[in-house]
Amino acid sequence: MTLNGLRAVLCRTLSVALLGLPAVAQAELPLTTPGKLTIGSDLTYPPYDWVDQHHQPQGIDPELMTLIARELNLEADFHDTRFVSLLPGVRRQRFDVAASVITITPERLQTVDFIPYLKSGEALLVRHDMATPPTKADALCGHSVAVLESAAWIPQLEALSDQCVQQGQKAIQIRTFDTNPHATHALTSRNVDVQLIDSVMAERVVEQLKGAVVISSDRLLYTEVLGIAVSKERPALKSAIERALIQLKNSGEYQRLLQRYGVEAAQTGDLPEAQ
Structure with a gap:
């Protein structure tokens, strides 16, 4: 359609x-x-x-x-x-x-x-001590990213990864999880670099984890x-x-x-x- x-x-x-x-x-x-x-x-x-x-x-x-x-x-x-x-x-x-x-x-x-x-819309969630946190989707090249299984924007992330390779950069390592809490755990345990998550949910996670993670994106992604x-x-x-x-x-x-x-x-x- x-x-x-x-x-x-x-x-x-x-x-x-x-x-x-x-x-x-x-x-x-x-x-x-x-x-x-x-x-x-x-x-x-x-x-x-x-x-x-x-x-x-x-x-x-x-x-x-x-x-x-x-x-x-x-x-x-x-x-x-x-x-x-x-x-x-x-x-x-x-x-x-x-x-x-x-x-x-x-x-x-x-x-x-x-x-x-x-x-x-989506937001980028990273650990508070990440040296150079990505602020936009196109800064995800070479990073491992935790996402929810069957999320609607996975095809866009895959296409972005292909663009990274075409531009001579490393691909995005997309790792899927059955729940967002599992994806967040992968982030806090340093198994992934970034979590791509709904922006409203991201704010709640930041509050719950008391600053262990922060929102690095400067605008809504994938509205x-x-x-x-x-x-x-x-x-x-x-x-x-x-x-x-x-x-x-x-x-x-x-x-x-x-x-x-x-x-x-x-x-x-x-x-x-x-x-």
Whole structure:
């Protein structure tokens, strides 16, 4: 799918939501479990998704999905699942939706539908004592970089590595991990030089590790739109969630949630580059 095609899909998505049509009755919604909105989420991504000391889901995604479930008169039922298995779980209808810092890409839109809800971007995280920390993506040549398995921008990082070699520099050593905490551990234990991580999550890691790591990038990298993933076979559910989201926007709850976490709402112009 081209960039224009992706833009058209997102515009149609937001347009349908803005119609504010009457809510779909529970009985009309195709659900994995009647009476529940079954949500796949990788609960290892504070401040987006995590589990508190009482084993309860917390973060932007769980709070938003709980509000959406409330608007649909459903119970929010979260299933902690590693990121790489989320979209397959939606396609196989193991979950009704997946919400877990999932970037909308043309490739992913070929297999599932998305409801855009947040804007994000990546940051470079390094140890505080790194002699010459990279400030931009093109300064990663020759470095080992920890990234999340199945991250949307891995192809861009691979292309950048190819450019490094073409320019006579060393390739980027890309190391993938199943969770961001594992990637951060590789960084702090000096098994990699840099971690490429969501910028909001990077700020939380810096705070938690009390200065052991710092953000070295001087701007957002790979700006992206995050979406709630829904099966293409469940258009009625997608429409119901779109309407619930616009109701939350109209009530101000959506904006207050984003402000509390310091994140931005998605706009139709905030799209990833075509691959």
